[in-house]
Amino acid sequence: MKDLKFEQKSSLSRIEAADQLAALAEALRHGGNAELELGPGTMSLRVPDELSTEIEVEVGDGQIEMEIELKWPTTGSGAPS
16 A cells, blocks of 8 residues: 555646756755655655666657656665665
8 A cells, every 4th residue: 555646647838847857856966855846735755865767668659658767765765676
């Protein structure tokens, strides 16, 4: 069971999407307790120095789908295995 799940779907311009990714990148860059603005609210996350990443790109049905996944444990400071 998930302790918390947040999902947000929206239609953004290319510039708005870039701004959202830049804000996420800045939160990751600073680490520690990062504040990330998501729509009308702000989410605080503890970001460790090491984390696991996965980038997936699918092309089909006239669309390109890109997923960027970041994972880290809720306790400790190491990346998940």
